[in-house]
Amino acid sequence: VLGDGAAAEDAVHAAFLALWERADRIGEHGRLDALVMTVVHRRAVDLARRRARSGHLEVVPLKSDGASQPDAAEGIPDEHAQEAFARVLDDHSTQTRLAAALARLPEEQRTVVELAYFEGLTHRAIAERLGLPGGTVKSRLRLGLGHLREALPARDNPVRGEGRA
Amino acid sequence: VNCEAVEELLAAYALDAVDDDERAEIEAHLATCDLHQEAADLLATAAGLAALSEEREPSEALEARMMTSVAEVSGGSVAVLRPERGRRGVTLRWPAAVAAAVVLAVAGFGAGALLTSGGGDEAAQVVQVVRNGEAWMRAEAMAGESPVKVTLAGLRRLPPSEGYQVWAIRDDSWVSVGICNTDDDGWWEGDFDFALDPGDALAVTVEPRDGSERPSGDTILRSSAWERPTE
Numbered sequence: 001v002l003g004d005g006a007a008a009e010d011a012v013h014a015a016f017l018a019l020w021e022r023a024d025r026i027g028e029h030g031r032l033d034a035l036v037m038t039v040v041h042r043r044a045v046d047l048a049r050r051r052a053r054s055g056h057l058e059v060v061p062l063k064s065d066g067a068s069q070p071d072a073a074e075g076i077p078d079e080h081a082q083e084a085f086a087r088v089l090d091d092h093s094t095q096t097r098l099a100a101a102l103a104r105l106p107e108e109q110r111t112v113v114e115l116a117y118f119e120g121l122t123h124r125a126i127a128e129r130l131g132l133p134g135g136t137v138k139s140r141l142r143l144g145l146g147h148l149r150e151a152l153p154a155r156d157n158p159v160r161g162e163g164r165a
Numbered sequence: 166v167n168c169e170a171v172e173e174l175l176a177a178y179a180l181d182a183v184d185d186d187e188r189a190e191i192e193a194h195l196a197t198c199d200l201h202q203e204a205a206d207l208l209a210t211a212a213g214l215a216a217l218s219e220e221r222e223p224s225e226a227l228e229a230r231m232m233t234s235v236a237e238v239s240g241g242s243v244a245v246l247r248p249e250r251g252r253r254g255v256t257l258r259w260p261a262a263v264a265a266a267v268v269l270a271v272a273g274f275g276a277g278a279l280l281t282s283g284g285g286d287e288a289a290q291v292v293q294v295v296r297n298g299e300a301w302m303r304a305e306a307m308a309g310e311s312p313v314k315v316t317l318a319g320l321r322r323l324p325p326s327e328g329y330q331v332w333a334i335r336d337d338s339w340v341s342v343g344i345c346n347t348d349d350d351g352w353w354e355g356d357f358d359f360a361l362d363p364g365d366a367l368a369v370t371v372e373p374r375d376g377s378e379r380p381s382g383d384t385i386l387r388s389s390a391w392e393r394p395t396e
Binding site: 005008009012013016017020031034035037038040041042045077078080081083084085087088089094095098099102113116117118120121122123124126135137138139141142144145146148149152 | 173174175176177179180181182183184201202204205206207208209210211212213214215216217218221223224226227230231234235
């Protein structure tokens with residue numbers, strides 16, 4: 001997302017502090033590794049977008065209070081998500097299953113998922129970069145992530161395989 | 166926003182591909198909507214993608230930064246037991262390093278925090294960070310083993326007749342760990358031949374150059390004692 005180690009460490013640092021300060025939001029039955037990675041990703045995306053904004057003369061203004069750090073609780077998934085981490089993610093097979101599923105995705109879906117998650121672009125930025133209508137990008141994201149969800153353990157899986165086109 | 170609009174954006178939300186305003190609207194809506202379960206599953210799927218990220222070994226400076234920050238927001242001191250694999254010299258890579266390190270950050274919380282791997286195979290690398298304003302000390306050791314690596318920072322260089330004496334507070338007794346003086350930058354780093362116990366609190370006082378048997382000068386830094394949590 002950030003493309004350099006020092007910035008990534010800033011994101012990790014910010015994420016850990018947020019978790020420390022809001023430890024009361026950490027449930028007993030979740031997956032700590034998934035929780036951490038979610039918060040780290042969110043902080044990384046925030047940093048990347050802030051950097052992009054400052055590099056482009058404030059295309060999008062920062063929050064009115066000028067806060068450089070988000071509220072500690074921001075980006076910490078709620079109890080439903082934390083329970084889903086434990087339900088959906090498997091210690092041993094998650095990486096293999098997801099890697100295979102990502103490789104199997106139609107290229108148009110894989111591209112938008114990768115631009116979103118690994119490059120930290122918003123759906124609007126993806127649409128702009130690829131020259132696609134916004135609705136198409138949202139549909140492809142939904143289809144792509146839905147297929148990835150299908151590849152993970154199906155315990156109580158409420159996500160249907162067919163997203164809306 | 167209505168359910169249909171939120172559902173359309175749910176995958177983008179899970180992948181952090183929405184802007185701040187959209188995220189706020191979606192989260193407000195999910196709090197009152199059955200879509201929260203689907204959102205949770207998609208968030209979990211996205212979290213799984215992290216395992217596909219490029220691995221990178223964290224710098225040693227990151228740990229020091231995080232421990233210092235945690236000590237700062239926690240009112241002064243933290244101490245850590247970390248799993249055996251986290252011993253220095255063993256390569257820790259993302260995300261394993263993240264998982265290990267966050268254990269340090271979240272497993273213990275409150276006064277006199279002791280943080281453990283939570284596993285049962287924790288060995289016992291102890292890291293204490295104590296901060297008081299600009300003054301700062303970091304001590305690291307394998308529990309019960311010499312030496313203890315100590316870093317002092319933000320402490321003015323004392324005249325030659327004085328030194329900073331580091332103490333371990335054990336069962337209410339102050340035991341000398343060693344004595345040193347900082348450089349012109351207020352910094353000292355070195356090893357003391359001392360076996361730090363997991364339950365030791367640490368303190369720094371100003372003493373005569375050769376050290377004292379009992380603390381007699383100003384206490385510059387002092388951590389709180391901490392205890393192994395009961396199972």
